[in-house]
Every structure is written in C-alpha cells, then in structure tokens.
Amino acid sequence: MLLRMKPKQIFLPLLISLTVMLTQLNTTYAQSADGSFQIKGQIADSIDHKPLSLTTVRIKSMNDELINVAVTKDDGSFSFSGLPSASYKISIAAIGYGSKLRIVDLTRSSSKVMELGKINLGYQTTMLTEVSIKADKPIVRRKADRITYDLKADPESKGNNVLTMMRKVPYLSLDGDDNLLLKGNSSFKVMINGKPSGSLENNLKAVLKSIPASTIERIEVITNPPSKYDAEGLAGIINIITSKRVSDGYNGTVNVSESGPTGGPGVGASFTAKAGKFGISANGGGSINDYPTTYNSSNRQTTGATPTTLAQQGNQKSNNKTAYFGTELSYQIDTLNLLTAQFNYNGSRVKDHSGQISTLNGTTGLLEQYSFLNDGKATGYGIDAGINYEMAFKAKKNELLTFSYLFSTNLNDRKGNVDFNDQVNFDTPDFQQNDHQKFKEHTFQVDFNTPVKRVNIEAGLKAILRNNSSDFEYKSFNATDNQFELDPQLSNEYTNTQNVFSAYNSYQINLNSWNVNAGVRVEETVIRANFLSTSTTADQNYFNVVPSVSISKQFKNESSMNLGFSQRIRRPGINRLNPYVDRSNPNYEVTGNPYLRPVVLNDIQLGYGINKKVSVNLGLDYSFMNNLDLQVVNFNPNTQITQITYANTGKSSSFGLNFNLGYSVGVYNVSLNGNAMYLWLAGDVSGNKVENNLLMYSSTLSNVVRLKHGWALNADFSVNSHSPTGLQGRTNGFFYTAFNFNKEIIKNKFGISGGVKNPFTKYRNVVNKTFGPDFNQVYQTNNYFRSFSVSLNYNFGGLRDRINKNRVGIENNDVAN
Template sequence: MFCIPENFMSRYLLFICIAMQCSFMLNSARAQENKHQLTGVIVDSLSQKGGEYFTIVLKKDTSAIKSAVSDAHGKFTFAGIGEGQYTLMIGSLGYKPKQLAVKLTRDMDLGKIVVSPSGNELNEVSVAASRPIIKQEPDRIVYDIQADVENKVLSVMDMMRKVPLLSVDADDNVKLKGTGNYRILINGKPSGILTRDPKEYLKSMPASGVQKIEVITTPPSKYESEGLSGIINIITSRKMENGYNGNVNVRHQFPGGPSGNLNLTFKQGNFGANLYGGTGIWQVHGIKITDVRNSRGKAAPSSLYSLGFQEIDNRWGWGGGELSYEIDSLNLITAEVNPYGGYNQQDLNQHFDIRDGSVSSGYDMDSRTRYEWSGTDYTLNYQKGFKNKKEHLLTFSYKFFDNSAPQGNDVMFNNRINFTGLNYRQDNNSISREHTAQIDYINPFKKLTVEAGVKAIIRNGESNFQYLNFNAAQNDYLIDPAQSNVYSNQQDIFGVYNTYTLKLKDWTFKAGARLEGTYVTGNFESTNSSVKSDYFNLIPSVSLNRTLKNSQSLSLGFTQRIQRPGIWDLNPFVDKSRPNFEYFGNPDLEATLSNNFELTYSNFKKGSLNLSLSYNFSNNTQQQVSEYIAAENLTRVTSFNIGKNKLLGLNANFNYPITAKWSLNASANLNYIWLEGMINGILTKNSGLTGYANLTTGYKFEKNWKTNLSFNYGAPDVMLQGQSNNYYYVAVSGSKDIIKDKLTFSALVANPFKKYRAYRNYTEGTNFTQERIRENPFRRINLSMSWKFGKLKGSIKKNERSINNDDTKKTSN
C-alpha cells in the first residue's frame, strides 16, 4: 500500500482525480472502434434444444483469438471482431467436434448450428452430459449451484460446505480460507439483511433460487478494497424472458420449522419484472450452554461455573421486486426494491456458581435477548451501450440502504446466595443509512479491455443505548445515566479506479489500482466528545493467467485488501446479556491492510482439478481480546488494533464424472496461521494448523431419481488467545422429479447418529482460562417440494455493472 500523508493530500485532490476519471470515461465513450459482431445458437440434433456450456473458439489462421461458452439456450456472441476469414470450432463432452469457415464483412448471425452426439449406436441415443460444477477464472472460483443435484433440498448455508475455499464450522459460521474476514454480496451488491450476521439468512435461503457462488480471492480494482480474505458473491438473478414463469419452494426442517419462497418472472416487449419473497420460522430448544472460568496466578483463586438451557425463536421475511425497461437496444433502465424484517429471540435459564477465595455465591438467571432487524434497499441503474460492440458500456448507479436493528436484554436473578446484583434491562436502538453513487465504464478493444469508475459512499449510523436497573422502592426500572449514551458514526468514502485486461494467445494479464479517501467521525452525545480518522489508500491488484495444453491453466495473483471496522465494531454499547461477561465495540479502531498472494493450477480436461497456494500477511490487525478483571470477577471482550497475522494455505478441489450418472467431488483446505499481539503490554502469540475437508458423491438413477452423500470435517480454528474444537458433518439426500423439470420432492437426513454437537471455544490470558461449550442441534431432517410453472421465450437484458459495497468488515461471528 502506498499511504499518502494527510498534510500532503487533502480530499480536494481526490475530488480532482475523480473529476479527471469522469472526463476520461465520457471522452472514451465517444471514441468507438469500427468492429463487427458474430452470433449463433448451438442446437442438439436429437432433442432440438439449445446446447448449454459448449466451448466455441474463433481462430484466425492458426491462432485462437477469442473463445466463449454457450448459455442455457445455446447462444454465443463474439464482439469487436475485425473483417476477415475465420474458423469457428465447436466442442463439448459427448458431442462430435464441428468446424465452420466464416468470412466476416459485417455483423453476422449464423443462426442454428446443429451438433451431433458422439458414438455410432444404431438405436436411440441417450446423452447425459455432465454440466461443469466448478470453473476457475484468473481471480476467482465459480461454483455452479444449478449443476449440483442437491440444490433443491439444501439451503445456501449447506451448499457452502461444498464450495472450494469455503467452510462452515459447528456453530454455522462461514469461513473463507479458514478466516471470518470477508465480505458477502448478493448479485454483486450489499444487502441490509447481511449487515450484522449473515448466517441466519443463509440458513433460510433455499439453494434452488441461486445460480452460482463466486469466491473472489484476488478482487479486481472495481471492487472496494475491503475484505482481508476476499469476497463471496451469491448470484441469484436469472434471465427474464418473454411470457411468464415462476417457482414455489417449500421446506420443513426437523428440528426448526417451515420456510418457503416464491419467484415470479414476467416479460412483455421491452418491459420485464421479477417479483420474489420468502418467509420462515426456526425454533429450537434444549440448547445446553456451559461456561467455565478459572483464575490463575492469584493467592486466593476464583472460579465461575454455569450451566443452562436455551430456546431460540427466529422468524423472518424478505421480498423484492426488480423492474427492467429497454428503451432501445442500447439503453437500459433497471430498478429494484428489497424490503426485509425479522427477529431472533433467545430465552436462557442458567445457574451460576461463583467462588472468590473462600467466599462462595450463586444464583439462577432468567434472561431474554431479542434481536430485531428491518429495512429496505433501493437501487436504480442506467446502462448505455454502443453500436460498435456489445461489451462497450457506460453505467450510472444509485443505491439507498435503510436499516434498523434494535436489541433488548432483560435479565432477572432468583435463588440468590451471597449475591446482591440488581435485575436490569438494556435497550439498544441502532439505525444505519447509506447512500451510494457510482459510475462504471468498460471498453474492450481488440486485445485490451479498459475499465474505469468513480464511487462515493455516505454512511450514517446511530446507536441510542440505555441501561436500566430495577428499583425495588419504586417497583420500576430506572435509567443509569453513567451506562447510557447516544453514539453516532459518519463514514464517507470516495474512490476512483482503473483496470486493464490484456488477452493474448495463451496469456491473460489483469492489472489495476484503486485510490480511496476515507473520512470517519464518531460522536458521543452525553459527553459531547468525538473521535476522527481520515486516511488515503492506493490499492494495487495484479493477476495473470497462462493457458496450457490439454485444458490446463496456471494463474498468479497479488492484491492488497483493507479491513475497515463496521458500526458494530465501533459501537461502544456494552452488551451485558451474559452476567460476568461484557461485550462492547471500540470507537478508536483503525483500518487494517493485508497483502495477498495466490498461485493456482487448474485442469479441466475431464472433470476439474484446482490446486492453489496462498500466502498473506498483515500488521495492526483487529483482534478480539478477552481481559479478566479479578476485582470484579468479570471478563470484558472487545477489539483492538494490536495484531500481526500470517497465513500460508493450500487448497485442493477435485470434481470428476466417474460415469455419465455418477459424479465425485472432493475438496480440502489446509492453513498454517501465525498470530501475535500486545495485550496489556505482554506479547501474546499463537499458531497452528486449521482447515477442512469435504467429500461428496452423487448418482442419477432411472426415472428421475437422484441421491447424494456428503461428508465434511473441520479442524479447530486458531485465535490469538485460544482455539475452538474440530467438527464433522455427514448427510444423505435424495430427490424425485414427479413431473420432469416441473415438480420435485426432496429429502435430506444429516448427522443421524448424534442429536447434539458441542461447539467449544477455549480462551486464556495471563491471569485466567475460560471455556464456553454450546451444544447445538446436530441431527436434522429436511423435507422440501419445488414447483416450476410458466413458459418463456426470448430474453431481457440486465445491467452488466451495479453497486457492490464490499468495504466494511463482515465476520462470521
């Protein structure tokens, strides 16, 4: 990172850079190259249906100059092609290769190109070609959810266990390369429903409504520089076509509850609409929670032991509508509205035994914690195309985000022994609003593609928190001003980027940089004080890909990433929902920079093989720290910029079609992590191996029966002050198409031999050790039904560029 001192460069210089970038994009948009477009449709000779995922290569003389993959309808397009004589080569597993001679003097549509299955059988031929599940690109891995036979029965959370580089631990925390520092986007955009903790939404989101999941390990410069490990992009949008269609999915999980979602697509002429929504309930009880803490190094040792049981009632609803209007073939307007809401209520009954030297005390605690969330995302995009080539685009985007996330804690004590603590309540009303304006420009020349853009993000967050003690004399709860406050946070980010992609015969080079200015102000109302932080960052991103023989490739990438603290990391509200433990944010947190290197080998000759080696390091990292205050018999937990991290990782993924009906997928990730940081003036270090392994096999039977078996293992997480325990997950599923491609019934059984699974989190400091054990429901059964209806023709365009705010920390905890 090249860091520019504040006294040298002000925000006005950044505004000049943004203005120059806008001028560059608008002037470049006027300069159009006179090239032609070549299109066609691949058609299966037997079924007369479009050929999906065919590889089409365009050659001039003996050199391949462009390649493409046909879409779900067999369509392919080459843009920006000069006049001349070409050879079109078409191929796919299970089909005879085909070549066509093409003389290009103008825009040309080749129409239907018929391909024949390979083999010389005299009887009726049945071809069951395997759709590739995993695709390796220079800066990311793409997992095709629709190619996975379990997409109709699993949730997105369950599906993430199969995605290379991703893992899900025993407490349902999603990890990217073994860490929780990443960003999650939906269709390349942030969503308010993922603001604080995405796992509840991911558990409720059916995989059948997702196209693919992208794991972007070397994000190009068009993305915000946030997310130390990378970006997880969930693609749900599908092509909208003439006519209408829709699908209904309902499922019931035992234990848990029912959930369902509906999607309806309509298109008439240049107008298209996509309406969708979902709701669900997840209720569980009997979650056993144990806390153990022991002091050390004290003449009079102290200890805490608690045991309790928790019930959870989680309910949610979400929806949305997307409208698209093609003014003409070159101008497109889209708008989207996404409301959502829900709550998570946790009732806990817990007994505490506390010993401080020779003094013993104890009590029973009844607590209720309720998290609520509601909000709406609004998005508006305008896309302008140019006649000379399809990929030449200029896009203007605006997004408004409004979110409310109140939290309430109600704690009561009974059966007291030597304990005088008061019953209390906590209320934290938190709201956040965000405005984003963005311009993106892309212009592909013959071998070089230029991308540029500018962006402004204006964020406002506020937390009004109150602490109320029960006053027996007045028989009421009274506010404690010393523990109540109003905290507001203003964060403004301005950025400009350029990316260049050079495609040669066997090489692809991508390089770019992003300049960002960040201005942060935090205000405390009751003390009339504030904290400020302004900084500039120049973030490079470089990747290259070498295509080898026999469908092999080699990729190398480097990028820097920033972790900015989010509002929940900065919010000083002290969460006391667990007596003897306090959790709070730190308004003084600063941004952290990470350096990431990655080398990847891919082989797609038959099936796929991906091997990657990665290394990253960072200083001044944000680390969660637990401190034991012996005088108060209390553990306080917050975050500080004290850490130094290093990670060396190896990832492998193997996907192989054993037969046309039997597939095998195996993946594994192994990381060695080094952590260190100063805690109260004492250097603390920890290191160790972590990672995961996954094995999945699926078989397609006759009469539209399908089955899958999967096994997952996760090694313990390594943290600065401790570690978690290992875990495993096993599941078997099956599905039956009652009406082919229309009505499907599915079932899944997971972990049938164990009802509960203990998630252990061990932490130690200079004067204490503590362990928290949470026994979550482990055995479960899912039943689901999926129904598709309607018929569509043609297709409707969507914006190629949209807002993707990936610039604040998203952790899995």
Template sequence: MSRYFLTLSIFMLSVFISLSSQAQEKTFQLKGVITDSLTQKPGEYFTVALKKDSTVLKTVISDEQGRFSFSAVKEGKYTLILGSIGYQSKQISVKIANDIDLGKVSMKPQGNDLNEVAITASKPIIKQEPDRIVYDTQADPESKVLSVLDMMRKVPLLSVDADDNVKLKGTGNYRILINGKPSGVLTRDPKEFLRSMPANGVQKIEVITTPPSKYESEGLSGIINIITSKKVGNGYNGNVNARMQEPFSPGLNANLTLKQGNFGANLYGGTGVWRVDGVKVIDIRNSRNVLPESKLYSLGFQKTDNFWAWGGGELSYEIDSLNLITAEINPYGGYNQQDLGQRYDITNGSDMGSYNMNSGTRYEWRGTDYTLNYQRGFKDKKEHLLTFSYKFFDNEEPQLNDVSFFNPVNYTSPLQNYRQNNNSKSREQTAQLDYINPFKIVTVEAGVKAILRSGEGDFQSLRFDDAANDYLLDTKQSNVYSNDQNIYGVYNTYTLKMKDWTFKAGARLEATYVTGLFESTNSTVKSEYFNLIPSISFNRTLKNSQSVSVGFTQRIQRPGIWDLNPFPDESRPGFIYVGNPNLEAVLSNNFELTYSNFKKGSLNISLTYNFANNTQQRVFQFIEAENVTRVTSLNIGKDKLLGSNINFNYPITPKWNLSLSGNLNYIWIEGMIDGKLAKNSGVTGYANFNTSYKFEKTWKATMSANYGAPSVMLQGQSNDYYYLGFGGSKDIIKDKLTFSASVANPFQKFRAYRSYTEGPNFTQERIRENYFRRIFCSLNWKFGKLEGSIKKSERSISNDDTKKSSN
C-alpha cells in the same frame, strides 16, 4: 404446523402424480462423436445438453472416445449445446423425426475462458478464472434440497464450522454479496439468512480471491458472491418452494418473472422460522496467577425462536437497443429471541455461592434497499457501456436484554435485575459511475464512486431499584453514539487477452473520512486515511485443458458500526461485550498461485500467502476487581497465513460423480494485550467429500461428509467439527415438480461447539450443544414459459468495504 405441512405435501403429491401419467409416444436416438478441430483427437468429457425452447431437458458427458448419445427423444425441434473448458462452445439446431447420427462434431480450442452457455450438467461444474473460482450450484443435485449455507460446505475455499459460521480459506475476514451487491439482510448475521435460503434459487457461487479494482477493497481474504439472477423472456414463469426441517423450521419461497416487449419484472419473497429448545450452554472461567483464586461455572438451557421474511422486485425497461433502466427494491425484517435459564456456581477463595438467572435477549432487524441503474450502450460494440447507479439503504436493529436473578445461596454480592436497550440505526447513500470499453485485445474499465454512511446507537441501561420498585436509568452506562463514514473512490482496470494469456491489472484510490460523536459527553472521534489498492492477476492456458493463474492484491478492512458502537452488552452475567469507536482500518497483502486441469473432470490446486499488520482482534480481559470478563476489539494484531487448497471433481460414469476438496492453512497471530505480547499459531483447514448418482426415471441420490480443524484465535481456539449428509430427489413431473429429502448427521442429535480462551490471569471456555441431526424435505414447483431474454444492467453498486459483524 408440521402436521399441516405433511398433509399438504401428501395432497399435492397425490394430485401431481395423477396428472403426470401420459400416453406413450414414439421416441428416437440422437448421437455423435466430438473431436478437437486441430488435433482431431477425441473430445473427452465434454458437457452436451439437449435443449427445447428455454429448458435443458437432458445432459450427458462424452466418453474417452468423444462419443455421446441421447435416447428416448421425442419428435420435435431441439438445440444441442456442447461445451468444455478451453474450447469455444457450440450450438446445433436439430429436428428429430427419426434416429440421427451427427457423425463427427468438431470443437475449436480457445485461449481464453469458455463463453457462457446455459448447460446444466450431471456433475458440479467448477470453473477457474484468473481471479476467482465459480461453483455452478444448478449442476449439483443437492441444490434441490439443501440451503445455501449447507451448499457452501462443498464450494472450494469455503467451509462451515460447527456453529454455522462460514469461513473463506479458514478465516472470517471476507465480504459476502448477492448478485454483486451488498444486502442489508446479510449485514448483521449472514448465517441466519443463508440457512433459510434454498439453494435451488441460486445459479452459482463465486469465490473471488483476487478481487479486481472495480470492487471495494474490503474483505481481507476475498469476496463471496452469490448469483441468483436468471435470463428470462416474453411470457412468464415462476417457482414455489415449500420446505420443512426438523428441528422445527418451515419455510416458503416464491419467485415470479414477467416479460412483455421492452418491460420485464422479477418479483420474489420468502419467509422462514427456526425454533429450537433445550440447547445446553456451559460457561467455565478459572482465574490463574491470582489470589484468592476465583471460579465460575454455569449450566443452562436455551430456547431460540427465529423468524425472518424478505421480498423484493426488479423492474427493467429497455428504452431502445442502447438505453436501459433498471430499478430494485428489497424490504426485509425478522427477529431472534433467545431465552436462557442458567445456574451459576461462584467460588472466590474459600467463599462458595450460587444463584439462578433468567435472561431474554431479542435482536430485531428491519430495513429496505433501493437501487436505480441507467445503462447507456454504444453502436460500435455490444460490451461498450456506461452505467450510472444510485443506491439507498435504510436499516434498524433494536436489541433488548432482560436479566433477572433469584435463589441466591451463600452469595453475598448484590444481585440487581437489569434491562438494556440498544436501538442501532444506519443509513447509506451511494452514487457510482462505471465505464467499460473492450478494444481488440485490451478491455478498459474505469469508474468513480461516493458512499455516504451514517449510523447511530442509542443505548440505555436500567437497573431495578427496590425502593422505587421500578427500573431506573443508569446514566453512567447510557449514551447516544453517532458515526459518519464518507468514502470516495476512483478505479481503473485493464484486461489484456491474448491467445494463451489473460492479464488483468488495476488500482483503486480511496479516501475515507470518519467522525464519531458521543452526545451525552459531547466528545468526538475523528480519523481520515487514503489508500491506493493495486490488483494484478495472470492466467496462462496450457495444453490439454490446463491453466495456471497468479494473483496479488491488497485488501482493506474497515470496522462496522457494530464494532464501533460502545454499547456495553451485558446479556451474559460475568461478561461485558463493548464496541470500540477508536478502531482503525486494516490493510492486508494477498498472494495466490493456482493450477487447474479440466481434462478429465476438474482439478484445482492453489497456494496462498497473506500478511497484515494492525489487524482487528477480539480481546478478552479478566477484570479481577469486578470479577467479569470484558470483550472488545482492538487494532493490535499481526497476522500471517500460508495455505493450500485442493479440489478434485471427477465423473466416474455419466451418472456417477465424485468430488473431493480440502484446505490446509498455517496461521501466525500476535498482539500486545495490557503491555504483554500474546502469540498463537496452528493448523486450520477442512476436508470435504461428495458423491452423487443419477438413477433412471429422474431419481438422484447424494452423500456428503466434511471435517474441519479447530479455528486459531489470538487467545485460544475452537474444537474441530464434522458433518455427514445423505439426500435424494425425485422429479414427479419432469422439470416441473420435484420432491427432495435429506438427513444430516443421523447418528447424533447434539454436538458441542467449544471455544477456549486464555489470558495472563484467566482461562475460559464456552460450550454450546447445537442441534446436529437435521431432517429436510421440500417440494419445488416450476411453472410458466418464457422466450427471449430480459436485459439487466451490466454494472451495479457493490458496497463491499465494511467488516461484517463479529457478534
């Protein structure tokens, strides 16, 4: 496969390089000086973009004197776009037939947020809003080569640990959305999808720290929203991205957008493979305060084979200027196959024994999302809207564990081969009505919503019987579990915008009804609860492009079907992972204070404090009589977090950009385990450095590095981690064909991820040596031309109210 990809890449490069040579044309210069309309002071570090048709051709940053210039501009009609945080954006039409000096260009300050303008800057754009931080990935040169997962290492408040788990403010308690909506492909293991998703198809990443009331109240730390949609117009355009990564991970993504009159369509799809072999896995467990003492040590090597594919289509039809219908369908599927061979050494007092084990675990996922939106506009104002949305989600996730033992040495306990099947299914229907009406200084939003969920887990355990020479059903470890969760909500939000103030306040009332049924034992679990969730945020615009934001909100965490399903996962001998159908929802209180300065580059500093009781904690218990560790989730925790975050982005020159970011948290956790109080606390956080340089002739180079402190858990912690990357890109055909390459962690092939856990009667450590060095290359081809724009529904369904999987 790699040889085929290399041959294809060389062929494509040869063809397009030969096509890219063009005759020299006469070019001209366009320049000007930006000034503040009130103070008449120079406009420092404004973003100025030169646009032709629907494409931004060049971007520059004004200097300390407000001066900007474009050289080598061909004859023709262009649009000049100027913008900066704290100022109203401006567009100027220019016709180039000779050198042009625009003289002074006056920019008017504004008290509220900058109007959205399609500017692709030569530096990452970080925008602070009252309730969120927005990272413009298209402004980052590395977006052409990195995956979304790697791009998240650079986003303020986000970090990615050594096992590729995304953290928001140092924790994993958040919700992740795509275009404001949940996606079935992200429900089980989001890092697999994010690792395969190219960042060049993402417009921006929003980190919503104080989610407004229109969002479901789930996600204790906040919401991560990945925006991929683009404005398009009459005609068509498309994008094809082919990539290869070492270790073996080829991928292909394509996107096609069409528009004709009132009808528009966006079709997209992607597929990828992630295959690694020889990953070392070590398990160590020692008993303590127990006689006789027992020890477990295992060493193994794992082969992992991942495959995923997704696709979809968005259709849009404008009935007239006030009525819009949109529909979307998103099928997806894939599998994760893990084959592990291990050697176990067991000590129990003076007895010592060993055996070998082979295990195969296969996770599969498949499903489809369907969404339908109807939007009604009003003649009085453009933003006055009424939207009705319906969403249907169908998902299936079968899991198969196959474990066999051989070569026992001095091991007297019976070793019985076994298999486990768990077919987990879920369905979800959502109906939602949203209304928004902007008055002179106040915007009113309101809505109602109903979510009807059903989940089922059919799990079976089969043990090998020597007499029957076959696998027989173990009825004690088999069951059918179903779970229904119905949620009804209503919300109301008010946004008040004045000259220098933005005030946003609202509340959401939610009622939740849960019923769980064990068919084999005919037993049920029922619960119902009501929550009134407030959300308040202020933003004050200061002089010199500064602002201060303050926010408070409560967030709720409902357990997902994976945590509720009591399936006893025994894919690791000596360990049993089991869900808890009695889990309850958790309520968290979050406070945030943020200072922003966009005078020269950007500076964001924030302080965070949150606390929650009855939090869901993953608990490890060593069962001495069975010599196994039982892992489950319980509502036993009391969590507190005090944290700070800083992000600094500075254009050293118009071509050279530097950014630094960091997060420092202190976490307190406590909970009762087997009648004894367990406590843990410590410092977590990360530091990140990025720099990029844009050379002449469309070359770009980047370097990034980050460090992450250990994660703090109730019964232990992980080790620290670091990341180092170098990359570059070259436009072979400007704005059409781009070749990109990068290398991550070139000086070390493997790196160990360590997770340490302890209890009153045991200590435990798992060490996994993941592939650390990665080499990327990709080709990205854009084609077609569009004019005008497709309308998209301003409101759509966003079910962000369940906890993501803890597996």
C-alpha cells in the same frame, strides 16, 4: 499508505489523469493495426430474405468460453472486432427461428476482415418434447479472478438451503456454529447478482438458511477482486446469482420445506418474466427456526494474588423468524440505453430465553452466588433500493457509461430483561438492556468502460456516505418505587459517520490464451464518531492506494493457471465499533471499540484448474497483515469480570491450500472440497505478548448417484479442525454427515427431496477455550446436531432468451461486521 488529504485534492487531478490516459490509449491503439481481425455478417429470413434485427449473435472460443455478444442492427448486420487469429464458434438465435452455428477459422484468412455474408434462418416448426443431455454440465468453472459453482447442475441443491450448499463450493466452508467462511476467514463481502446488499449481510446466516438452494442459479467466489470492486473484504467476495436468462415469457420455482427437531417450516420462490422491453426477476420467502432447550457450562480459573474459580451452569432456547424478498427490474429504452432497478428486503424476529446458576469461590470459600433468568427479543429489517442507467454509443456499442445510485438502511432493536434470584454477596438489582441501532447508506457511482483492440479499459468514481447510530439504555430496578430507572452512567447515545471516496482504473488484456487484469484503486476514508451523552468525538481520516493484478493462462488440454496479487481492506462495522456494553451475563461484559482503525491485507494467490472427466481445481494462498483488529479478553480481579472487546493489537500471516476435486463415472459422481491453512497470529494483551498459531483444515466428501426414473441419492461427509476465536481462544473441531434423496416426479417440473443430517450424533459438544494473563476459561454447550428435512420443488413457465441487465453497477463491499 495513509495520508491526510481532502477528497477534492484527490479526485480532481485523478479524474484529469484518467481522462488523459484513456485518450492517449484510444489514439495509440487506433493508429496501430495490431494484427487484429474482424468478423462481419448479416442475418435474414430464409423465405422472404428480409433482414432480421435484434437477433442475438454470440462469439465463443472453441472450448465454449463466451467472448462477446452482439445484437443485429435494423439491416440485420453484426460485427466483432479486435479478434486475435484463432478459430471461433458463431452462434445465432432469434425468437421463432431455428438456431444456427458457424465455425470460423481466422488462422487461414489472408484478410483482416472475415465476411460471412448473408446467413438465413428458417422458422422453427417442430417442438421438442424431451432433450437428452449427452454430457454433464460442469459444476465448477475457473476464471482468472474467481471460481463459479453451478447449483443448478447439483441435484443436492433441490433439497437444501443455500447455507448448507456452501460446504461444497470451492474456497468456502462452515464453522461449528454454521458461520460462513471464505478461505477460513470470516471477513468477506456478499453480493446478490453483482450488487451489494447491506440488508443481507446484516443477517447473513439466518437469510441464507431461509433461501432454498433450488431458487439460486450459481455461486461466484471472487478470490482476487479487480480494482473496480471496493477494497473491503479481506478474503474476497461471494456473489450469489439468482436471476435467470429469459426472453418473452416467464418461469419460476416454488419450494416448500420442513425440518426438525431444529429448524421448522420454510417456503421460497423465484420468478422471472420478460414482455417486450420490460423484464423482472424476483425471489423471496421465509422460514421459522426453532432451537429447543440445550445446556451449557462455563468454568473460569484465575491465578495471581487472589485465585478464584467461577462455575456457571445454564440453558437456552430460541425462536427465529426470517423473511426476505428481492427483485430486479429492467427496461430496454432502445439498443443503446438501458434502465434497471433493484429492491431487496429482509426482516427477522428473534425470541430467546436463558437461565443460569453462577458460583464464585476463592481460597476462603464461597465469595458470590446468584441465578438469573434472561428473556430477550431482537427485531430487525434491512432495505436496499437502487437504480442504474447504462448508455452505449453508436460508434462502439461495447463502450459504456453507467450512472448508479443505491440506498441501504438497517434497523435493529435488542431488548433484554434479567431477573436475579438466590443472591449471596451479590447486590446487582434486576435490570433491562435496550439498544436501538440504525444504519443508513447512500452510494453514488459513475463507471466508464471501453474496449480498445485487445484491451478493455475501465475507470470510475464512487462516493459512499454512511451514518451509523446506537442509542442504548441500561435500567436498574428500584425496589422502593417498584419500577426500572435509567442509569445514565451505563447508558450512552452514539453516532458514527463514515464516508468513503474512491476512484479506480483497470485494464484487461486478452492475448490469445493469456489474460491479464491489472489496475489500481484509491480510497479516502473520513470517519467521525460522536458520543452524545459525554459530548466527546473521535475523528479518523485514511488514504489508501490499493493495487490488484491477476494473470491467467489457458492451455490446449482445457486446463488453466492463474497468478494474482491484491491488497484488501477491512474497515470496522457498527457491530465492532458500537460501545454498547452487553451485561446479560454479569461476570462477562462484551463491548465494541469506536476507536478501531482499518486493516490492510496483502495477498498472493496461485491457482490451477482442469475440468474434464476428472476435474481438479487447486489454489495456493499466502497473506499477511499488521495492525489487525482482534477480539481481546481481559480479566479484572477487582470486579471479577471478564471484559471482551476489540483492539488493533495483532499481526498475522497465513499459508494455505484450497482444493476441489471431482470425478464422474456412469451414474456416480464424487467430489472433494476443502482447504488447509497454517496461521501465525500474535498480539499484545495488557502489555503481554500472546501467540495463537495453529493448523486449520476442513473438507467435504460428496457422493452423488443418479438412478433411473428420476432418483438421485447423496451422501456427504465433512471434517473440520479446531479454529481460532480471536487472539486468545480456539474452538474444537467436528465431523458432519448428511444423507439426502431427490425424486423427480414430473420431469423438470415437480420433485420431492428429503434427508437427515448427522443421524449418528444427536448433539454436538462445542468447546471454546480462552486464555490470557492470569486466567483460563472453558465454555461448553450442547447444540442439536441431528435434524430431518423434506421439501417439495415445483418449476413452471417457459422461456427463450435473456433479460437485459446493466453490465456495470454499484458493488459495495467495504465494511466488516
């Protein structure tokens, strides 16, 4: 639903409605006993019997699902309220004392208040030199709206980067160019520790290749995001968790790696520390990726009144240097007030060189011929900086009010120099292309969270203020003056402001084994595009009401089912809006479309999971959308140029199955992760209806053998089918293999890893086919597929509990690149 409304007309009545709603709910539930239970107790020293304040008390279900966490007051007391009749585990931990576990059965209690009395903790006087784990830690966990993959529980993570490990995460896969996909879709959002990172998304593949997986805790795939998340990202959200739970003390990880013939040296590190009220968590590193010379070819056949054949032969090589750094800071002012901040940075520098010979023939013979050399450079950096203030209340510590601010910026420069030779019937002079691109974003957010009996209520307001700009120049070589001169007709300066104002209200209801999360989000989008060189503008306003609901059921056999429905939005990012025309290949022009409009997706999901000795996680997914922004390819017979851009011309629907199966026996663990989906895709190209329907699938079979003396061996086998490249194209499938080893030299401290990818295939032949009215074209390139790697991993430090983190914060996930 799209309406033209001013933000003020939306948010004032909405804020009043939310306030009235919250007040009524608090009154209603407060007046109802609802049969809920309360557990109380007091923690004290076993010797002098003095109360212990600031002691962590956790309440869990009998299957170890964390329900709530409390910190004892000055008198050592704690309490948990709003509990249904069931059995619970109460775990107690304090620095310098031995931990304690109590089992509480409320089903046999005749009183609504369970008094545990005084619980005494004794000093911990012995040090454990070694811990023996009797059961494997589950790698995959399912919740109502997400699924989690524990990288620390996977030994293969010690020798791979984060991008490679994504093949094993449920719902995720990599295409033939190592682009990350969620449910087979490239439209999703990425967060770090629950917070957005525009700097990461701007250079996602390169940064994920640079991060050692050993520095990451886990990956969360949020397939049905609640209403508190922005509606952007058609397939969902990927949340990368880097921070560790620590108390006074520190720990860290250092990883050094080398790979070839593609890739190169890399280093990564993570560090976490806490001293009193202060805490810090940081990770960073960098890598150099060399891609030696490979070769490509392109063939275009056109029909019509004057059929032609374009044949191109070329080569390319590149060097990519990437660095990243991220940190989170925490200061616990007191038990009710928490201040946190975050800072992320990544930078990259790319140098590439390509050459090409091009021949155009018609029915009468040779029409055009040329060759060129293209030297390109690209530099960029991105920064995120934010601060969050969280305030709790004495009467109800789980009632939270959070204020957040985040600033993000990206700067990217692209330069290309094209030098022509051997020209026949081709008079385009040498040229230079320069594009200076900027992105700035300010985000302001207020969130309120309150538990009322069995219901957790969330509400919030948010404003995102964005500014994108692109200043691109095209300079032609003037042989008379022997210098490059600006061509105003092929240059432009472009700015785009995109402001998003939103509000949300959601409810999470826990009813014994049932969990319901339902809510609605409203978003007003105000867009203004300005072409400074031509003095023209393009304005667009959108209003969207976005519902979300997920229902889950836990069974006694540790299995669960979930059902969800959500609407998602994809707003075009600067890469799709930018009208900059890339003419580095004179017969192919690639440009954005500043008039693109957002796309709305409707998604229905059904999931099932059980995690025992045999783990099974399945998900069915059906989605549909109209007005889809797709890549459109047209051929101009007058200029003999293929023009590639984006347009809101398509509609699609898909039905898919995602699966993750695992089995452990002794020292052997095997898992199968993958998806299969049938896609119906249709649209209009130059007045002609085009369809591109196909079945897609991908799967990875992973085998792990844990041997004596710290050895672990891995063997992975992956298969990917062909996949679409927009409305008019598709690329071929491939088979991927990897063999790795991991040797723990000093237990839990130092290890070495190594491996080989695709040992039986040196090159992968990538074939992209594109079709359209009056033309067909095939582009082929041989990419290095075989590579070798070795890495060293060192862990240091010692920890006891966790850094304080605000529970609510900014999560921008509303722009597609």
